[in-house]
Amino acid sequence: MTSLPVSRQNGPDERRRELAGFLRSRRERLQPEEVGFAPGGRRRTPGLRREEVAQLAGVGVTWYTWLEQGRDINVSAQVVEAIARTLRLDRLERNHLYTLAGLPLGPVSAECGGLPPSVQRMLDNASPYPGLVLNARYDVLAFNDAYCKIMLDLTQIPVEERNVLWLTFVTQQWQCSFSDSESIKLHMVAGYRAASADHLGEPSWQELTQRLLAESPEFADLWNRYDVAAPSNNVKVIDHPRVGRLRIEPVNMWLTRLGSARATIYTAVDDESEAKFRRLLED
Structure with missing residues (x-):
């Protein structure tokens, strides 16, 4: 395989970008009527709006917007759990969200280079x-x-x-x-x-x-x-x-x-x- 240039972005920056993309994709798949909102008129984007997610999760709209934009902000386990419930994430998706937020659920085993x-x-x-x-x-x-x-x-x-x-x-x-x-x-x-x-x-x-x-x-x-x-x-x-x-x-x-x-x-x-x-x- 021919080698391609590897991104030089550091780990935290990439983790925040991945977190932003994951949150956006999960928000867009959830319809307003599924969480008790009226379907309303035309929406510019599919799924829930950012302010609706923030309201349901009990967090500030600006803070959630920054999180979905991949900004460097502090994230607590309590808030991540609220967002996971709001977005109706399954167990695997919830674990994935915790990991991307820098809150792993358990120790990560090292890769194995050889087999007995x-x-x-x-x-x-x-x-x-x-x-x-x-x-x-x-x-x-x-x-x-x-x-x-x-x-x-x-x-x-x-x-x-x-x-x-x-x-x-x-x-x-x-x-x-x-x-x-x-x-x-x-x-x-x-x-x-x-x-x-x-x-x-x-x-x-x-x-x-x-x-x-x-x-x-x-x-x-x-x-x-x-x-x-x-x-x-x-x-x-x-x-x-x-x-x-x-x-x-x-x-x-x-x-x-x-x-x-x-x-x-x-x-x-x-x-x-x-x-x-x-x-x-x-x-």
């Missing part, structure tokens, strides 16, 4: 199920042979490009495609944005984001929605060019002593998919 051999043995023993280990940035840290034969042969991908976001939005090398790819992509970008709140200002995260924005309009569109999400275990359907439809269910396991790394094993949902898994490994 036992993790690779676990992946190998998961065969015929495809498995891999990702960090919070979606970098691939480890994978098994089943993943290469069923999903994507990562041995043919340069190490510096083994990032699931990059492979999804930029490269064209997948052996199979998800039938609900749009929903999966949206959820993936939302997961990346949620994780990035703990890494604002870090060069490696900034560089990956800037590369994706430059190379993929689709990623840019999803990124600008400011959605956040957590990894899911929902059943997925993929269309494999050699064996047809596979129904799989991911099992996520967090490797708690290895920072934010998680192992994902894709299990077969039914006997037909199980048989296809084994057929692909035997070929």
